[in-house]
Amino acid sequence: MMPCIHCGACVPVCPKGLWPNQLYEALAQGDLARADALGLARCGACRACQDHCPSTLPLTARFREGQRQVLRWTEAKTRAAEDAQQAAERYEAREARLQAAEAEALEAKRQRRAEAKRRTDARPPADNGADARRDAQRAALQRAMDKARAEGREEDLARLTAALAALGAAP
Amino acid sequence: MSRASVPKLMLFVLLATIPAAILRLTLEGPTLSLQLLAGPMGALAGEALLRRSAASLRDGSALLTGWLLALALPASAGAALTALSGGLAIALGKAPFGGLGHNPFNPAMVGYAALLMLFPLASVDGMSGATPLAALASREGLTIAEWVEAQPGPWGTGPGLALSLAFLTGGAALLLRRAIPWHAPAGFLLGLLGAAVLAYDGGGSHSAGHPLFHLFSGSALFAAFFIITDPVSGAHTPPGRLAMGVLAGALTVLFRSQGPFPDGVAFAVLLANGAGPALDALAEGRRQSRA
Known part of the structure; x- marks a missing residue:
C-alpha cells in the first residue's frame, strides 16, 4: 500500500461516474460534507476502483465506512437541529415567563404605591391637633385674663398677657 | 501493464522518454549521459537525506523527477548543476510537503525554476x-x-x-x-x-x-x-x-x-x-x- 498519487486509474473504471481519488481524499480529511457532495452515497461497492489502484488502497472498505459515517453524521445533524429547535423554544418560553413575572411585579409595586398615596391623602394634616391645643390654651388664658382683670390682679394679668404673647397669634 | 503499481507506473513513464533521451545523446554527444545520471542521483540523494526511508527511494518517484529534470535541462547546465537541481527539486518541491502523493507543485519544475533563478546562464533552455x-x-x-x-x-x-x-x-x-x-x-x-x-x-x-x-x-x-x-x-x-x-x-x-x-x-x-x-x-x- 502506497499513498494516493491521484493517477486517476480509478476514475474511468467507476460505473457510477464517481471520482474515487477525490472521495478517498475527502474521507481521509474527515470532510464528510465534501464526500457526500461527491456522491459517496452512490458508491455500490463494486471494487472496480480498488482493483485498478496502483497504490492498492482499500478504497471500497473506506467508502463503505464513509457511507456509515455520513449516515451517522446526517442523523446527528438532524438530532442537533431538533435539539437546537427545542433549546430555542425553551429559551423563548423562559424569556416570556420572566417578562410576565417582571411585568406582574411592576404592576404590584405600582398598585402598592397608589394604595399608600390614597391613604396619605385621606389622613388629616398632621399639625391639626397642635393648633386645636393652642386654641384651647389661648381660650383658657383669655378666660384667666378676664377673671384677673375683673378681680384687679394686675400682677397675674401681666404674666398671663406675656404667656398669651409667647403662645403666638392665632392663625 | 499487468497489475499496476506506483513504481511500475514511474518506470513506464521513464521508459517512454527513452527515445527522446537517445536522440539527445546522439545530437549533443555522450557527455550528456553524465547529466542524465546526475539528475536522478541528485534527486535520490535529496530523497534519502530528507525522507530517511528506504521505501521512498524504491517508489521510483524521485528517480523519475531527477530523470525528467535532466531531460529538461540543456547540456550547458552540466552534471553538477543538474545534480544540485535534482536535490533542490526534492528539498523544495516534494519532501517538505510529505513526500510522494503530497507535493502541490511539479518537483522537476521546482528544481528547474530554482536552478534558473540561481544560475540564469546555465539553464537557459x-x-x-x-x-x-x-x-x-x-x-x-x-x-x-x-x-x-x-x-x-x-x-x-x-x-x-x-x-x-x-x-x-x-x-x-x-x-x-x-x-x-x-x-x-x-x-x-x-x-x-x-x-x-x-x-x-x-x-x-x-x-x-x-x-x-x-x-x-x-x-x-x-x-x-x-x-x-x-x-x-x-x-x-x-x-x-x-x-x-x-x-x-x-x-x-x-x-x-x-x-x-x-x-x-x-x-x-x-x-x-x-x-x-x-x-x-x-x-x-x-x-x-x-x-
Missing part, C-alpha cells in the same frame, strides 16, 4: 530549438517571416522537431496504455495552440510566433506529456486537469513572448499547478472558503 526561442524573444524588429528566412536551415525540420516527435511518440504510448489521464495533455496542447493562434498576426515584427513553431519548439511536447501529466501536482479531477492544462499551455505562449526567459514552460506549469486545487474545487462545485 537549450534543449530543443531553444536557440530559435531565444532568438524569438529578441529578434529585434524582424518579422517572423524575415527572421525565419535569416535562420540557417528550416527550423521546422531541425533537431528540435525530431526531439518533439520523440516526446510525442512516448506520450502517445503513455496515453494508449492509459498510464496517464488524457485531460492535462489535451488541455495543454489546446491552450498552447489556442493562445498561439490568438496571438499570431501573420508574422509581424511583434508577433508572438507561428503556432506550429510554439508546438514544436522548446519543451512544449515534453511538458504536454511528461510534466503537466504529473498526477500528484496540481488538479486531481478530470475537468480540473483539462483546465489546468489549458492554463499552462496558454501561459507558456505568454511567458515565451513576454517573459524574461526564452522558454516559459516551467513557470507556466508551476503557476497552473498552483491553480489546480481551485480548479478542482470549481469542478466539484464546492466553495473555497468552506471549512
Whole structure:
C-alpha cells in the first residue's frame, strides 16, 4: 500500500461516474460534507476502483465506512437541529415567563404605591391637633385674663398677657 | 501493464522518454549521459537525506523527477548543476510537503525554476530549438517571416522537431496504455495552440510566433506529456486537469513572448499547478472558503 498519487486509474473504471481519488481524499480529511457532495452515497461497492489502484488502497472498505459515517453524521445533524429547535423554544418560553413575572411585579409595586398615596391623602394634616391645643390654651388664658382683670390682679394679668404673647397669634 | 503499481507506473513513464533521451545523446554527444545520471542521483540523494526511508527511494518517484529534470535541462547546465537541481527539486518541491502523493507543485519544475533563478546562464533552455526561442524573444524588429528566412536551415525540420516527435511518440504510448489521464495533455496542447493562434498576426515584427513553431519548439511536447501529466501536482479531477492544462499551455505562449526567459514552460506549469486545487474545487462545485 502506497499513498494516493491521484493517477486517476480509478476514475474511468467507476460505473457510477464517481471520482474515487477525490472521495478517498475527502474521507481521509474527515470532510464528510465534501464526500457526500461527491456522491459517496452512490458508491455500490463494486471494487472496480480498488482493483485498478496502483497504490492498492482499500478504497471500497473506506467508502463503505464513509457511507456509515455520513449516515451517522446526517442523523446527528438532524438530532442537533431538533435539539437546537427545542433549546430555542425553551429559551423563548423562559424569556416570556420572566417578562410576565417582571411585568406582574411592576404592576404590584405600582398598585402598592397608589394604595399608600390614597391613604396619605385621606389622613388629616398632621399639625391639626397642635393648633386645636393652642386654641384651647389661648381660650383658657383669655378666660384667666378676664377673671384677673375683673378681680384687679394686675400682677397675674401681666404674666398671663406675656404667656398669651409667647403662645403666638392665632392663625 | 499487468497489475499496476506506483513504481511500475514511474518506470513506464521513464521508459517512454527513452527515445527522446537517445536522440539527445546522439545530437549533443555522450557527455550528456553524465547529466542524465546526475539528475536522478541528485534527486535520490535529496530523497534519502530528507525522507530517511528506504521505501521512498524504491517508489521510483524521485528517480523519475531527477530523470525528467535532466531531460529538461540543456547540456550547458552540466552534471553538477543538474545534480544540485535534482536535490533542490526534492528539498523544495516534494519532501517538505510529505513526500510522494503530497507535493502541490511539479518537483522537476521546482528544481528547474530554482536552478534558473540561481544560475540564469546555465539553464537557459537549450534543449530543443531553444536557440530559435531565444532568438524569438529578441529578434529585434524582424518579422517572423524575415527572421525565419535569416535562420540557417528550416527550423521546422531541425533537431528540435525530431526531439518533439520523440516526446510525442512516448506520450502517445503513455496515453494508449492509459498510464496517464488524457485531460492535462489535451488541455495543454489546446491552450498552447489556442493562445498561439490568438496571438499570431501573420508574422509581424511583434508577433508572438507561428503556432506550429510554439508546438514544436522548446519543451512544449515534453511538458504536454511528461510534466503537466504529473498526477500528484496540481488538479486531481478530470475537468480540473483539462483546465489546468489549458492554463499552462496558454501561459507558456505568454511567458515565451513576454517573459524574461526564452522558454516559459516551467513557470507556466508551476503557476497552473498552483491553480489546480481551485480548479478542482470549481469542478466539484464546492466553495473555497468552506471549512
